Amino acid sequence: MTESKPRILVVDDEAAQVQALCRTLPDYGYEPVGFTEPEAALAELRRSRCDLVLTDLRLMPDMDGIALLQAALAIDPDLVVIIMTGAGTIATAVEAMKAGALDYILKPFKLSMIIPVLERALAVRRLRLENAELERRVREHTAELEAANRELEAFSFSVAHDLRSPLTVILGYADALIEDFSPQLPHEALVQLEGIVAGAEQMRRLTDGLLRLSRLGRQPLSKQRVEVAALVRQAVEELRRTHGPRQVAVHVGELPDCVADQALLRQVFFNVLSNAFKFTAPRSDPVITVTGRIEGGERIYAVRDNGTGFDMSEAERLFGAFQRLHGSDQHEGTGIGLSIAARVVQRHGGRIWAEAELDRGATFRFSMPG
Template sequence: MPTTVSKARILVVDDEAAQMKALCDTLPGGDYEAVGFTDGHAALAELRRARCDLLLADLMMPGMDGITLLRAAQEIDPDLVGIIMTGDGTITTAVEAMKAGALDYILKPFKLSVVIPVLERALAVRRLRLENAELAQRVRERTTELEAANRELEAFSYSVAHDLRGPLSVIVGYAETLIDDHAAQWPDGPGKLVGAIMASGEHMQRLIDGLLRLSRLGRQPLSKGAVDTGALVREVVDELRRQHDRREVTVHVGDIPACVGDQALLRQVLVNLLANAFKFTRAREKPLITVIGWTEAGERIYCVRDNGAGFDMQQADKLFSAFQRFHDSDQYEGTGIGLSIASRIVQRHGGRIWATAEIGKGAAFYFSIPD
């Protein structure tokens, strides 16, 4: 069955009735539905009553000129396309019409061969505006749906993690009691089994704690302000040095630009990235960590680089997913939640986070905060 294409509805406004009627009668009826008025107020009433695709208005009219009419019409329908008709084809006329939002203008007396191409261009713009408006509406609706789904997922994650903590604590507690009270009486086999239960339970507790921290990020409001990022980096480095006081780790901190953000959350990003740098340089004879920052294209970009274990870039797409680990747990401890938390914080600031690495040669983590 052939698709029915609706005619383009054109609102023709000219205070000279003969001119208005002549134009309405001249426009091809198979393609256009022309509706004519000699008064701007009557034309606006029609626009409020029914859809129109294009306004074709005379520039000079008593009571309401074409530019005033066009502005009022676009308040009713912002996607309406306007063309101004004039017998005074000066540059000033064209400029004023364009300033008022007109797409084009045509001169009197009319030549159909000139008018039709102008109308077609204007209607193409009208269709593009409507398609863009529809797309924007669909994006808004989809964004709202995704935000609601994310909130539900975060609430579900929080609820599940919170509910799991109680029975898991009982399991770990009983295992610990058995070890403390009866380990000396057991042969090696049962003792190892209970020890494995306790170790696995403690690991699961750490995973649950990470899941709770991740779910809380979605509900925690941002408290933005000026952040001295350089001072924050040095504070975190000093804290990590105290935790790793038996190691000699060289840390170079360059010029770090300040930014605007949530200081507590950005501190957590730096803690997670720098803690990883300290951890994954553990096997290096001369561990080296470098922190730099710069301003580029409206963003403050920060980089934490190390000469540690690195990772395979073919797995980089999984890097910031929760509970993803690229190294064996017997080599490097952790739950795989830290980078996911860092990524969530940066995204909530409207920024980006990414990494480059090479196995055995270290990694560099970057994140940006918009100005």
């Protein structure tokens, strides 16, 4: 496929200047079309594509080069415009550039001077068009992703919601069998029933997590100034009650306040701290440290523990829904907590990441706007 020549609209009230340019520019790979009247030039621009307008600053009394420039850009915002001007009107040429002209050329000029200016201007136009096309594709791709996410969230909500009723029935019948008939049932049957109950309970926890995750995309953010240190202490106290007599040393440092949805931010800290409580369980001296700092306009918070850690080669899986780096026989859980934390942080415009070593603990960090 042959690439079309760049089309240049030449506008000058000096007919000899227009003729000279239209006669010589084709030798350099351009397709010029010339006019001595601005209105005729604009009519041509409305009729067919042009890549560049080369116009004299002084035209007819009713329209100068700046007025032509503005009218041309109104017709085609992707045009590039070069102003031709005499030495005495450089200040006006600068005004034309402020109005949207890309460059100007001083008259009289040699063709060897104008060709590099045209090449540079057309290169700028190509970049503008490529950037506009890239932005359009990004917008389309973003819209497609958003639509897919909405569909996925709706599907997840529907599936999780519809699973709750049959799971409740399964658990109810299994519990009733154990309670009413356990003396008559063989030991092997009881073991199998208990397995059914355990599996159904795990599935219920998974569906509850799926429901919470799907609701995050629908729940509007209610941002306010949050006193983060107090929020963290509340989460720690709740986790201490959940974990009973187990002694975990939790050190809470200076934590800068931030602007966030308080309930959702509390969920982030609760999930990350819960992760730390869980994975320090094998330690005789479990220690969790919560710190924060301000860096480049962000509030960055860190939760560090001396637990079992994980292999950094698997770090990318950490924040995916239902992703577990440890077997259920080692640590309980559904693999949804960190996914929820990541979704909340991302909805606030922040980021979340982790560092760890096997058997040497882990540090989870996330950022929030000021």
